Every structure is written in C-alpha cells, then in structure tokens.
Amino acid sequence: MKPLWRINKYLYKYKGLLLLGIVFTVISNVFVIIPAQLVRIAIDYVVESFSLYRPLMQGGMGDLARENFLQVVFIFGVLILVMALLRGFFLFLIRQTIIIMSRKVEYDMKNEIFEHYQDLPLSFYRKNSTGDLMARITEDVSRVRMYLGPAIMYGLNLLILFPLVIFYMISVNAELTLYSLLPLPILSVSIYFVNNLINERSEKIQRSLSELSTFVQEAFSGIRVLKAFVREEDSAREFTKASEEYKIKSINLTRVNALFFPLIMALVGISTIITVYVGGIQVIQGEIGYGVIAEFILYVNILTWPVTSLGWVTSIVQRAAASQTRINEFLDIKNDIVSLKNLDSEIQGRIVVENLSFYYPESGIQALDQVSFEIKAGQTLGIIGTTGSGKSTIANLLMRMYDPTSGKIEVDGQDIRNYNISSLRRQMGFVPQDVFLFSDTIANNIAFGIDHPDMDLIEKAAKDADVYQNIIDFPKGFETMLGERGITLSGGQKQRVSIARAIAKEPRILILDDCLSAVDTKTENSILTALRKIMENRTSVIISHRVSSAKLADHIIVLDDGKIIERGNHDSLMNQKGVYADLYEKQTQSGEPVED
Known part of the structure; x- marks a missing residue:
C-alpha cells in the first residue's frame, strides 16, 4: 500500500464525497439486514398462524382469520419491497459519491502527470518511449482509479456489512452462524487465486493486442513500401501469426473465466446446504423456528458478494499499487533545467559562447568539445558541418533544452541560466530539423x-x-x-x-536548424532573401550542412566531431581552401536536389 499513500492528498481533497459515501454505505447495509429479519418474522408468523388457523376454521372464524392473516403477510411484503427500494436508492447515492470522487481524482492525476511531463527536460524524452509515457497517463491512472472507486466502494461495503451481519447472526444463533460461514473463507481465497489468473492472462492479452495494433499501424503507414517490395503475403502471414497468438491467449482467459461463477455458486450452495441441515436439526430439537433458517440463508447470500469481492478488491489494490509505483517513478524525476535568478527581461540578442563542451546524459556521447564563438546583437552566425558534428546540439543548448557539461553561454552579458526559461524561449524563434x-x-x-x-x-x-x-x-x-x-x-x-x-x-533571436534541407535551390534563395530582411534587427543562427544556406551570414564556423575547425566569413573561408571550400565546391558541382 505504500506507493498508494501518494494519492491520499486527493482523498483529503475530496473528503466530503468520501465521508458521504461511507454514510450512505452504512445506511444501505442497514436496509439489507432488515429484510432478512422481516422474512424470519413473516415465516414464523405464517407457521404459527397455520397452527391456529384450523381450530378457528372449525369454530367458524376461518374467514376473519384468513383475512387478517393475508393483511399481515401483505404488510410484510410491502415493508420488504420498501427496504429494497431504499437499498437501491442509497446504492445510487454511493455511486454518485465514491465513483464520482474517483473520476475527479483521475482527472486531477492526469493533469498533474501531463503538467509534470511538460516540465521535464528533453533528456527525459530521449530516455523514455512515447508508448511508455502514454501508458502511464492512461492505463496506469485507470488502474489507480479502480482502486479509488470500485475497490474503496466494495471494500467499505465489506468492512461495514460483514460485522453488521455477523453481529445479527450471532445474536440470533451463534452455532448456526459458525456452520453457515464455514465455506466463505474458502470462497474468498479461491476467488483471489482465480482473479490473479484472470489478471495475469488479461495483461498478456493486452500486450498481445498492443503488438497486434502496432503491427497493423506500421503495415498501413508503410503500405507504399509494402506494395513496392511486393511483401503483402509476408505481411498477411505475420498478421495471421500475431492474430493466432491473440486468439490462444483469449481462449485461455475464457477458460479461467468459466471457473468463476460455478465456483461461487458451488460454495454458496454448500453453505446453504449446511445451513438447512444444521438449522433443520435445531428446529426438530425445538431450539429455533423455521424463520431462522430462511433468515440465515438470506444472510449467507448477502455475504456472498462482499466475500467474493475481497479477492477481486485485493487484486485491484495490487495492480493499482504496481501502477502507482510506475507513475511515482516519473513524478519523482526532477527537472534540472531551472532558472537561477528568474530574470524576465527583454533581450537584445548578443550571444557569447565560451569553452562549451557537452556530453549527452542518456548516451554519454561527447557532442561538443571546447566550442567558443560570439554573435553580436543583430548579426547572423552560420554553422556548417556534416551529420553528427554537433550543429543541432548548439541549437538545443542555446534554447536551453540542455545545460552544458562545461563552459558557459551568455545572452546580453548574463549567464543563460539566470533567465526565466519561459521568458527566454518566448523571445526565441526556433525552426527544428525535424x-x-x-x-x-x-x-x-x-x-x-x-x-x-x-x-x-x-x-x-x-x-x-x-x-x-x-x-x-x-x-x-x-x-x-x-x-x-x-x-x-x-x-x-x-x-x-x-x-x-x-x-x-x-523573436529577438532566430535559430534555423537545417530547416531548408527539403526545399530546392530556387525556394531556398527566395526564403533566404526574405529572411535577410527579417534578420536585419535580429540575432540569427543558421545551422546547415549546405553552404548555400550559410554563405550570407556575417560569421561562419565549421564544425567537425564537436570541434570548430574553421571560422570566418564566406570569402575568407573560401580563401583558406579548407573544409568549407571543399564542401562548397562539391555542392556546387553536384547541384542541389529539386523539391518534388
């Protein structure tokens, strides 16, 4: 239960609904017990009335006795019906309080998790799959809701109803109580094990269904590739294989489900037989009346579902605890990208990068090694390099998606870590590569x-x-x-x-991360011409593997394996006859790809 303590704050928040639910549960269970007592009194009355009916018939008062007898029986019937209606009404109120409370908590939990997700750094999303993130905010939260709703509701019902019924049964006949309840512990333990089997096989089915859905999604998303390589038959064969696994697991679950109700009915039947047998002996011996047997049979049936639900509730709590543990794992992850001074000011755009080194925390790969450069406010920096040279890493660091391993970044003379993160990013325009x-x-x-x-x-x-x-x-x-x-x-x-x-x-700072790779030369020139006007009063960073995108920059740096190997403007770099000049020559000779 320890992982579930985390959600006690929600129970406290909605304590009003929870307390009302407890009150309604107590009242509804009172209306469960009273009808059983009415049945006992009614049956005893009928038996006694019959013993008096024959003498009255012989005395000529049979019709009057019969009329009074039917009136009393009718009153008992009406009372039992009223009790049933009141029980139903309060059951409705229980669901309107406890189940609605669980839905409100589910709503709050999903919002809390989603807000926490958005607050976590980019490294978190590189480490965790989207499917896992989705599962924790949907399936895991739903399992926790089952604990907060049905499990609490049926658990409270068991805790309240069981003592009440046992107290009344013992007050009527302690010996018959013992014999009547003998099969119920066996029933509860049996249901617990059957429920575990059902849950285990249900989870296997869910995983199988997830794999099946993923397969279908990929097949339809890549239908062009499937048709182009004529792999339809192979795809259909794999789907049949996955469907067969799902079918087998579903049949296995159905077989276990088939044990559920027969098991309940068998044990309830045994309990009823014991009650009738032991109660019959006591009636013969004159210890109890006939009505007591009927009352105890009703009590046994009343206790059947709460005892049966014990195994089910235990299983729900176990699953909820496992799900809450998974949710807590993510909620306990803290965002290490925080503002040191929370500066919220308008920036001019001067950027200074000194001895910047960076290792990706999730992989340990070094992306940058002692990189330094300066961009004055309103100037444009071009960053050129091959794939994996660290270009996009610089963009991520400037946007403060990550913090550098060593070195520093200053904006307008202030360490970038001093700025309010939202304020800083709001003044930056970012065009990602993807x-x-x-x-x-x-x-x-x-x-x-x-x-x-x-x-x-x-x-x-x-x-x-x-x-x-x-x-x-x-x-x-x-x-x-x-x-x-x-x-x-x-x-x-x-x-x-x-x-x-x-x-x-x-924005005051515009970062273009290889964003012109999918356009042709003509469109690229048209965009760059338009951007030149926009970039006049803005600090701009143009990241590209194509020289044509960066040649108009005021200053250009060339990266290779995380290090700056060349720097200057287009003309000076061409005169150096180095990597930049080679790239320019190769790209000019090969020509640019034309957009489809």
Missing part, C-alpha cells in the same frame, strides 16, 4: 507561438517563408486542416510553414 505540425489549421500552426493571433501577422509570416501562394491555392486557404484529419503537406511546404511559425513570434 518539422512537426499539429493536426490543426495552417493558420493555427503558424500562430502557435503567438499569445494573441493576428491574421495580418500570420499572412506576413507565410509570405516571408515563401509559402503564402501554396496556402491560398488550397480550397480553404489558411483554414485548411493538416494531419490525419486534413491534407498532408510536402516536405518543403512543411518546412516553410515551420519557418513561418518561428517568424510570426517576431
């Missing part, structure tokens, strides 16, 4: 970083990114939906929309 657009309208994607979207600003950003004409050619223009619910843009169009999104923020 473009991501949301399933939303083009206008909303471009306005993503703006607090108060303005259509004129959105259109201007689209024009500057040379994507305006493409957008207005769509039937719905800027209201065109992207993603699964709408159209899919080409690679070049995606990159230009991403550039427009960064420009629309009107």
Whole structure:
C-alpha cells in the first residue's frame, strides 16, 4: 500500500464525497439486514398462524382469520419491497459519491502527470518511449482509479456489512452462524487465486493486442513500401501469426473465466446446504423456528458478494499499487533545467559562447568539445558541418533544452541560466530539423507561438517563408486542416510553414536548424532573401550542412566531431581552401536536389 499513500492528498481533497459515501454505505447495509429479519418474522408468523388457523376454521372464524392473516403477510411484503427500494436508492447515492470522487481524482492525476511531463527536460524524452509515457497517463491512472472507486466502494461495503451481519447472526444463533460461514473463507481465497489468473492472462492479452495494433499501424503507414517490395503475403502471414497468438491467449482467459461463477455458486450452495441441515436439526430439537433458517440463508447470500469481492478488491489494490509505483517513478524525476535568478527581461540578442563542451546524459556521447564563438546583437552566425558534428546540439543548448557539461553561454552579458526559461524561449524563434505540425489549421500552426493571433501577422509570416501562394491555392486557404484529419503537406511546404511559425513570434533571436534541407535551390534563395530582411534587427543562427544556406551570414564556423575547425566569413573561408571550400565546391558541382 505504500506507493498508494501518494494519492491520499486527493482523498483529503475530496473528503466530503468520501465521508458521504461511507454514510450512505452504512445506511444501505442497514436496509439489507432488515429484510432478512422481516422474512424470519413473516415465516414464523405464517407457521404459527397455520397452527391456529384450523381450530378457528372449525369454530367458524376461518374467514376473519384468513383475512387478517393475508393483511399481515401483505404488510410484510410491502415493508420488504420498501427496504429494497431504499437499498437501491442509497446504492445510487454511493455511486454518485465514491465513483464520482474517483473520476475527479483521475482527472486531477492526469493533469498533474501531463503538467509534470511538460516540465521535464528533453533528456527525459530521449530516455523514455512515447508508448511508455502514454501508458502511464492512461492505463496506469485507470488502474489507480479502480482502486479509488470500485475497490474503496466494495471494500467499505465489506468492512461495514460483514460485522453488521455477523453481529445479527450471532445474536440470533451463534452455532448456526459458525456452520453457515464455514465455506466463505474458502470462497474468498479461491476467488483471489482465480482473479490473479484472470489478471495475469488479461495483461498478456493486452500486450498481445498492443503488438497486434502496432503491427497493423506500421503495415498501413508503410503500405507504399509494402506494395513496392511486393511483401503483402509476408505481411498477411505475420498478421495471421500475431492474430493466432491473440486468439490462444483469449481462449485461455475464457477458460479461467468459466471457473468463476460455478465456483461461487458451488460454495454458496454448500453453505446453504449446511445451513438447512444444521438449522433443520435445531428446529426438530425445538431450539429455533423455521424463520431462522430462511433468515440465515438470506444472510449467507448477502455475504456472498462482499466475500467474493475481497479477492477481486485485493487484486485491484495490487495492480493499482504496481501502477502507482510506475507513475511515482516519473513524478519523482526532477527537472534540472531551472532558472537561477528568474530574470524576465527583454533581450537584445548578443550571444557569447565560451569553452562549451557537452556530453549527452542518456548516451554519454561527447557532442561538443571546447566550442567558443560570439554573435553580436543583430548579426547572423552560420554553422556548417556534416551529420553528427554537433550543429543541432548548439541549437538545443542555446534554447536551453540542455545545460552544458562545461563552459558557459551568455545572452546580453548574463549567464543563460539566470533567465526565466519561459521568458527566454518566448523571445526565441526556433525552426527544428525535424518539422512537426499539429493536426490543426495552417493558420493555427503558424500562430502557435503567438499569445494573441493576428491574421495580418500570420499572412506576413507565410509570405516571408515563401509559402503564402501554396496556402491560398488550397480550397480553404489558411483554414485548411493538416494531419490525419486534413491534407498532408510536402516536405518543403512543411518546412516553410515551420519557418513561418518561428517568424510570426517576431523573436529577438532566430535559430534555423537545417530547416531548408527539403526545399530546392530556387525556394531556398527566395526564403533566404526574405529572411535577410527579417534578420536585419535580429540575432540569427543558421545551422546547415549546405553552404548555400550559410554563405550570407556575417560569421561562419565549421564544425567537425564537436570541434570548430574553421571560422570566418564566406570569402575568407573560401580563401583558406579548407573544409568549407571543399564542401562548397562539391555542392556546387553536384547541384542541389529539386523539391518534388
């Protein structure tokens, strides 16, 4: 139970609903016990009435006795019906309190986890798979909710009903109570083991279903590749194999489920037989009346579900504890990217990088080694290098997605760690190498970083990114939906929309991380010409493996294996006849790829 202590704060938050649920549970269980007593009294009354009925018949008072007899029986019937209705009403109230409380806690937990996810650094997402993150905020939270809702509800019912019923049974007949309850512990233990088998096999089915869904998703996502390589039959064969595994696991679960209710009914039947046998002996001996046997049979049936639920509740608690442990693992991870002085000021854009070294924490790979450079406010820096040279790492460090292993980064003379992180990033425009657009309208994607979207600003950003004409050619223009619910843009169009999104923020620092790789030379020149105007009053960093993207920068550095091997402007680097000049010659001779 220790991992579940973490959620006691939610139980305290909704203590009103929980306390009402406990009160309603006590009241509803009172209305469970009273009908059993009414049945005992009614049966004893009927038996006694029959012993008096014959003499009264012979005395000529049979009709009157019969009428009174039926009236009393009718009253007992009405009382039992009223008790049942009241029991049902309070069961409704229990669900309206405890189950609603569990849903409110589920809502709060999901929000807490999601907010915590967003606060964690980029390194966290490199270490953990998206599927695992999704599972903890959905499946694990749902399992914890089962503990907070049904498990607490049925657990309270057991804790309240069991003592009440046992107390009444003992007060009526202690010996018969002992015999009646003999099979119930066996029932509870049996249900516990059967439930464990059901849960174990259910989890196997869930994993199998997840693998099946992943297989289908990949097959349909890569349908072009499947058809191009004529692998449809192989794909169908693999799907059949995965489906067969799912079918076998499902049948195994069905076989275990088949034991559940027969087991319950068998043990309840045994308990009923014992009650009738022992109770019959006591009736013959004149120790109890017939009504007591009926009352005890009802009590046994009343206790059946709470005792049965004990194994089920125990299983739910175990699963909830395991899930809460997984949730706590992520909630206990702290973000080490924090602001030291929480500065929230408008930046001018002067960047100084001194002896910057960086090792990726998740892999231990060194990405940068003693890198130093300076960009004055309003100037443009070009960073050139091959794949794996550390270009994108510099972008991540400037955005403070990571903190450097050693060295420092200053913005306007202040250590970057002193700035409020949100304030710093809000004044930066970032176009990542891997473009991501949301399933939303083009206008909303471009306005993503703006607090108060303005259509004129959105259109201007689209024009500057040379994507305006493409957008207005769509039937719905800027209201065109992207993603699964709408159209899919080409690679070049995606990159230009991403550039427009960064420009629309009107940032003080603009970072372009190899964002022109999917556009042709003509479009690249058009975008760079537009960007040149935008970059006049902004500090800009153009990261690229293509020399053409960075040649207009005021200053260029060439990276190789995390180190700066050349620096200067385009002309001076060409005169050096080094790596930069070789890259320029090769790219010029080979020509640039043309966008599809």
